[in-house]
Amino acid sequence: MTDALLTTHETSDHGHEGHDDHHGPSGLLKWLTTTDHKIIGLSYTVTAVVLFVIGGLFAEIIRLQLASPNGTLVSLAQYNELFTMHGSVMIYLFVGPFAFGALANIIVPIQIGAPDMAFPRLNALSYWLYLGGAITMLSGFFTAGGAANFGWVGYAPLSSSLNTPGAGADLWIGGLLLTGFSAIFTGVNLCATVFYLRAPGMTMFRMPIFTWNLLVTAILILLAFPVLTAGLIMLYADRHFGTHIFTNSGGGVPVLWQNIFWFWGHPEVYILALPFFGMVTEVIAVFSKKPVFGYKGMIFATLTIAALSLGVWAHHMFTTGTVLLPFFSIMSLLIAVPTGIKMFNWIGTMWRGQVWFSTAMLMSLGFLFTFLIGGLTGIYLASPPLDFMTHDTYFVVAHFHSVVMALVLGAMAGLYYWGPKVTGYLLNEKLGKAQFWTLFIGTQVFTFPLYLLGLYGMPRRMALYPLDPQWKTLNDVSTAGALLIGISTILFVVNIGYSWKKYPAGDNPWDAQTLEWFTTSPPPHHNFYRLPQIRSERPTWDYNHPEHTSLAHGKHEETKA
Amino acid sequence: MNVHKSALSPQGAKEPRSGLRRLRRFLALPVAALVLSGCNTKSLPGFGVSPGDTTLSHSVYHLWQWFSVGAVLVGALVLALMAWSIVRHRRRSDDAIPAQTQYHLPLEIIYTVVPIIIVFVLFAATLVVENKEVALPKTNVNIEVNAFQWGWEFLYPGSNAVVVGQTTQTPVMVMPSNENVHITLTSSDVIHGFYVHDFNFSRYAQPGVYNQFNLRAQANGTFFGQCTQLCGMYHSLMYFKVKVVSPADYQTWLNSFNTPADAKAATAAQTALNQELSTGIATKQANTNFGG
Numbered sequence: 001m002t003d004a005l006l007t008t009h010e011t012s013d014h015g016h017e018g019h020d021d022h023h024g025p026s027g028l029l030k031w032l033t034t035t036d037h038k039i040i041g042l043s044y045t046v047t048a049v050v051l052f053v054i055g056g057l058f059a060e061i062i063r064l065q066l067a068s069p070n071g072t073l074v075s076l077a078q079y080n081e082l083f084t085m086h087g088s089v090m091i092y093l094f095v096g097p098f099a100f101g102a103l104a105n106i107i108v109p110i111q112i113g114a115p116d117m118a119f120p121r122l123n124a125l126s127y128w129l130y131l132g133g134a135i136t137m138l139s140g141f142f143t144a145g146g147a148a149n150f151g152w153v154g155y156a157p158l159s160s161s162l163n164t165p166g167a168g169a170d171l172w173i174g175g176l177l178l179t180g181f182s183a184i185f186t187g188v189n190l191c192a193t194v195f196y197l198r199a200p201g202m203t204m205f206r207m208p209i210f211t212w213n214l215l216v217t218a219i220l221i222l223l224a225f226p227v228l229t230a231g232l233i234m235l236y237a238d239r240h241f242g243t244h245i246f247t248n249s250g251g252g253v254p255v256l257w258q259n260i261f262w263f264w265g266h267p268e269v270y271i272l273a274l275p276f277f278g279m280v281t282e283v284i285a286v287f288s289k290k291p292v293f294g295y296k297g298m299i300f301a302t303l304t305i306a307a308l309s310l311g312v313w314a315h316h317m318f319t320t321g322t323v324l325l326p327f328f329s330i331m332s333l334l335i336a337v338p339t340g341i342k343m344f345n346w347i348g349t350m351w352r353g354q355v356w357f358s359t360a361m362l363m364s365l366g367f368l369f370t371f372l373i374g375g376l377t378g379i380y381l382a383s384p385p386l387d388f389m390t391h392d393t394y395f396v397v398a399h400f401h402s403v404v405m406a407l408v409l410g411a412m413a414g415l416y417y418w419g420p421k422v423t424g425y426l427l428n429e430k431l432g433k434a435q436f437w438t439l440f441i442g443t444q445v446f447t448f449p450l451y452l453l454g455l456y457g458m459p460r461r462m463a464l465y466p467l468d469p470q471w472k473t474l475n476d477v478s479t480a481g482a483l484l485i486g487i488s489t490i491l492f493v494v495n496i497g498y499s500w501k502k503y504p505a506g507d508n509p510w511d512a513q514t515l516e517w518f519t520t521s522p523p524p525h526h527n528f529y530r531l532p533q534i535r536s537e538r539p540t541w542d543y544n545h546p547e548h549t550s551l552a553h554g555k556h557e558e559t560k561a
Numbered sequence: 562m563n564v565h566k567s568a569l570s571p572q573g574a575k576e577p578r579s580g581l582r583r584l585r586r587f588l589a590l591p592v593a594a595l596v597l598s599g600c601n602t603k604s605l606p607g608f609g610v611s612p613g614d615t616t617l618s619h620s621v622y623h624l625w626q627w628f629s630v631g632a633v634l635v636g637a638l639v640l641a642l643m644a645w646s647i648v649r650h651r652r653r654s655d656d657a658i659p660a661q662t663q664y665h666l667p668l669e670i671i672y673t674v675v676p677i678i679i680v681f682v683l684f685a686a687t688l689v690v691e692n693k694e695v696a697l698p699k700t701n702v703n704i705e706v707n708a709f710q711w712g713w714e715f716l717y718p719g720s721n722a723v724v725v726g727q728t729t730q731t732p733v734m735v736m737p738s739n740e741n742v743h744i745t746l747t748s749s750d751v752i753h754g755f756y757v758h759d760f761n762f763s764r765y766a767q768p769g770v771y772n773q774f775n776l777r778a779q780a781n782g783t784f785f786g787q788c789t790q791l792c793g794m795y796h797s798l799m800y801f802k803v804k805v806v807s808p809a810d811y812q813t814w815l816n817s818f819n820t821p822a823d824a825k826a827a828t829a830a831q832t833a834l835n836q837e838l839s840t841g842i843a844t845k846q847a848n849t850n851f852g853g
Contacts, residue, residue: 076794151791157768158751158793248769254752255767288650291663297673319754319765321772325691330684337676343639344672350646353659357651365647372639376632383687385621385694386628389610389761392754392789455609457758459789462797466785550663 035120036525038422040127041106045415047131048098052408054138055089056489058082063482066475069467079463080149081168085138087152088172091272092179093134095407099275100186100221101130103414104214106422108190110516111211113199113534115526118192122185129182137175140168148172151461153265154235156246156257161239170239173232180229183271187221190214199515201534205299208514208537209292212299213278216306220267220274223310228264231257255322262313270309273403274302276410277342280364283413284346286512287361288353291538291550294345301338301345308335318387325384332382339375343368358510359432363413366440367406374402377451392461395454398447405443405485412439412492420505424521428503431495439488446481449474513541605630610761614784614805616777617694618761624690625761631679694762697775700741702811704734708746708753708766708788711795721818728798734786735804737811738778746772754789757803763789778805 024030034040062082065071074082109117117123140147145166150159154172157163194207194215207215235257237243244250246257285292292298308331314323315332346368355361377399380386390396412435420426453474458465465471508517518540519528532543542549608629612622650659705716712727715734726732736742746755748766756763764772788799806814 076797080791080794080796155752155791158791163751163793254769289652289659291661293663294665294669295663297669319763320767320770321764322770325695326684326688329687329691330680333680333684333687334677336680337673340676341669341673344668347639347642347646348665348668350643350650352662353646353650354652354654354657355647355650365643368643369640372636376636379632379683380625380628383624383628383683383691385624385687385690388694388763389621389625391763392756452609457756457785459754459756459787461791464797545658548658548661550661553664553666 035116035124037105037109037117037120037123038522040123041102041104042422043127044097044102044105044130047127047134048094048102051089051134052094052098053489053493055086055094056486058086058089060482060486062086063479065463066465067479069465069472071464074463076463077146077149080151080461081141081147083461084148084151084172085141088137088148088176089134090404091152091268092176093130093137095272095404095411096183096268097130097179098411099272099407100183100190100214100217101126103279103411103418104190104217104275105186107418107516108211108214109193109197110421110519110523110527111208111514112194112197112202113515113528113531114193114197115528117189118197119189123189126182126185126189129178129185133175133178133180133182135175136171136178140171143167143171153261154257155261156235156238156254157248159235159239159257160247162247170236173236173239177229177232180225180232183221184225184229187218187225190218191222194218199531199534201539202515205296206534206537206539208278209281209295209298209302210275210278210514213274213281213302216302217271217274220271220306220309224264224267224271227260228268231260231264234260255317255320258317258320259313262316263310265316266313267306267309269403270305273407274305276367276407276414277302279414279417280367280410281342281346281349282512282514283360283364283417284349286417286510287356287358287364288350289356289511290349290353291513291536291541292345293348293351294341295537297341298345301341304338305335308338315382315387318384319391329382329384333379336375336379336382343372343375358416359427359429359436360413360417360510362433362436362440363409363416366436366443367409367413370402370409370440370443371406373447374399374406377402390454392459393454394450394458394460397460398450398454401450402443402447405447409439409443412436417510418516420509421516421521421523424505425499425501426503426505426509427495428499431491431498435488435491435495438484438491442481442484442486442488444481446478446485449478449481453478508540508544511541511544513538515539518543611759613761614759614778614780614782615762616779617690617775618759620690620693621761624686627686628683631683635679694774697743697773698741700743700775702737702740702742704736704742704744706734706744706746706755706766708748708755708792708799710750710793711788711799713799713801717815720815722815723818726801728795728800731800731802733783733802733804735806735811735814736776736778737808738781738805740777740808742776742778744774744776746774751792752790753792753799755786756789757784757786759784760803765790778803781805781807 025033031039031043061074062079065073065079105117105123109115138147143166145168147168148154148164148171150164150169159169194211198207234243234245238246238252244252246252246254248254281292281298312328312332312335314328317323318325318328377395381390381396381399416427416432453471456470456474458471465475505521507520510517514537515531515534516523518532532539536542536550538550605626607622608626610622610625612619703718705718707714707716712725713732713734715724715732717723724732724734746764746766747770748768750768752768753766754763755766760776760778762774762776764774766772782805784803784805786801786803788796792799
C-alpha cells in the first residue's frame, strides 16, 4: 500500500514542479527513514489495521470456544492468554494508535494548514516505538509459558511473579511501556502542532471539531499515560527486584494497582473515544451539507468529558469495597450530560440537512446507534447497586463492546472518508455498503445476547460454563454475530484490493468543508500550494460556496437578500 | 408571535414549531402509559433481571426497572429524532444546499439542563438503594468467607462448623432465611469475586481486605454462586452454592458439627486442603527466585 502511495505522491510532486520537490531516498529506505507525517500516518494505519485483524482472530477463537459449554477448541490456559491478548491488542495496539497515530497524524496538520507535525523526528520515533511495542507484546506467544494471561487489566496480585511467572507477562509489561511512550510523544507532538503551527486566520475557535478532539485527547494522554508507565515500572519491580508495592506480604497494597491502572484506564476510554467522536462529527456535517450544529457547545462538551474523565476511575472498583461510592457514582453519571449534548449535536447537524448515504455516512450512523446503546447501558453501571449486580458479568462485556464496536464503525467512517485524501483513490461504494451492513448487523447480533447472558448471570472470562440450554443459545447467537463481523473485515480487505487505484478521488470528492479538502489528494510534501482565507471552521466550504456561510448565532432560517 | 416570526423568515418559520408539537403528541401516549403503569412496579417488566431472593435483591431489581424505564424513554426519543432526520432529510438532489443553521440557543439549553435533572434523579434513586446495601444491621449470624485458588471456605465463628470445597466438590454455604447474615469476605491469594445471581449482588474477595456486607434471604432454597473475577487457570470452575434453610434447620446443622465424628471429618478435610494448598504455594515459591 505504502509503495503505491509513494508513487502517486511523487507524480503529483512532479506535476507541480514546485518549490517542495522532495529528493530523498525512495522505496523501502524512504519508508524506513521518513519524517513526513502522512507517510508515518500511513505506516500507523497499515500496522493498526493488521493488529485489528490479529485481535479479531483472537476474538473469533474465543467465540468459537464458547459456542459450546464444554468447548475444547483451546485449553483453559490458552483461553486466558487469548482473551488477555485480544483485549490488549485491541485497546493498546489498535483503537488508540489508529486514532491518534494514524488518522490524527495524517489529518490534523492538514486541517490546520500546517506543513507537518511540530516534531517530525519525534513523530517517527513514536511510530517505531509503537511497532516495537506491538511486536514485543505479541512475542509472548512464542515463549515457553505463553503470552500474558491475567486479563488486559493485569490485576495485582494475579500479575505477580508468584502467581504468573514467565516471560509472557514481562513482555506484556515491556510492550505496554513502549507503546505508552509512543503515545506520550504523540501527545506532545499533537499539542505543539495545534498550539504553534496553525495557519494564519486559524484561531482556536475556527479549528475543526476533529482537531479540537485530538487536542483534548493529546492533553488527556499527557495527564494519564505517565501514571500507567509508573505503575508498570512498579509492577516490573515487584516481579523482579523484590519490591512489595502490590503484595501484602511486604506491606504493600494490591488494590493500589487498580487505582493506578484505572486512573489511566478511564481517561483512556476517552482517549480512545474522542478522536472517533471527532471523525463522525466531520463526516455527519459533510454528508448533511451543513455546519456542525452547536459547534462551540460541542467543544465545551468535549472539554467537560475530559475533565470529568479524570475523576471517575473508581467506578471500575465499586465492588472492591475500598472506594467512596457516591462520589464516583455522581461523577460517572454526570459524564452522560456532555455525551448527550454531543448526541443532540449530531442529530441537529443532520436535521433539515441533505443526508447523503455514502459508506462513510452509513458507518457514522451505525456509530450513532451502537454508541447510543453502549452509552445508555453505561449509565446503569455508574450506579453502585446495579454495578454490584452486573460487575464482571457479560453485561459489562456487552456494554464496552457496544462502545468499542461503535468506535470501529467510526474508524471505518474515517477510512472511507479520509482514505481518498491520502491515497488519491476512492474505495468501492457497493462493497463498502456490504461491509457496513455486515459490520452493523454483526455488531448488534454479537452484543445483544451478551447483555442478556450477563443479566442471566454468566461471568466473563470463562473458558467453560454450566450446561444451560438458554446460555448456550445466547452464546451461539453471539458467536454468529462475531463471525458476521469477521466477514465484514474480509469485505474491507477485498475492497482495498478491488478498488486499488481504480477510482481517482480528485481534490474534494465529498464537497467537504475543512482545510484538508482544499489541497490535492494526496497532498504535496508540505501539504499546501496555497491556502484559502480562513474565516470560519469551514474554509473550503466558504471558498466553494461563498453565498452559503454558516448562519450567525440566533438565526435559524436563511434570509434571501 | 408566529406572525412576527414568519415575517422575519418567509420560508416558513412555522415548520419547526409544528414539528415539535407533532413530536410532543407522538411522545404523549407512551409517557402517559408508563406513568400510569409506573404507579405499580409489579406491572413493569423486569428488563432481563429477576427480583431474586434477598430483601436487597428486590430493591436492586426495582432500581433496575426504573433505570430501564429512563433508558428506554431516552433511547426511544433519540432514535426517533435520528430516524426522522435521516428519513425526512435524506438527500433529494445533488446541488440543493440546506439552510446553514449552526446554533439554536434555547434548544441547546434544554438538552443540557434536562439531562442534568435526569442524572440527579437517577443519583437520588441510587443513593436510596446503596445506603441499604452498605448498611450492617446487628445480627448473631456471622459467616466468614475465604476465597482461594480455586475454591471457597465458609467459617461459622462461635461454632465448629466449617465448609471447604474446591473445583471438584462444590462447597455449600448454609444460611438461615429471614435473618440478617453478616458476611466477612476475604481472600488468601489473588482477587476473587463472590457472586450469587439470585441475590443480584457481588463483591470482591481481596487479600488483606475484609469486606463486610449483609444478606437477608427471604425464601428457602439452593442458589448458585461462582467466582466472577479472573483468578487464574481454573477460574471458570470456581463454583459454590448457597443453601438457605429455616432458622431451626440452620441451628440443627450448626450443632451437627459438635458431634465428634463430624468435627473430626471437618478438621480432616481442612487439613487435607491446607496441605494441598501449601504444597501448591511451595511449588510456586520456587519461581520467585526467578530474577530476584
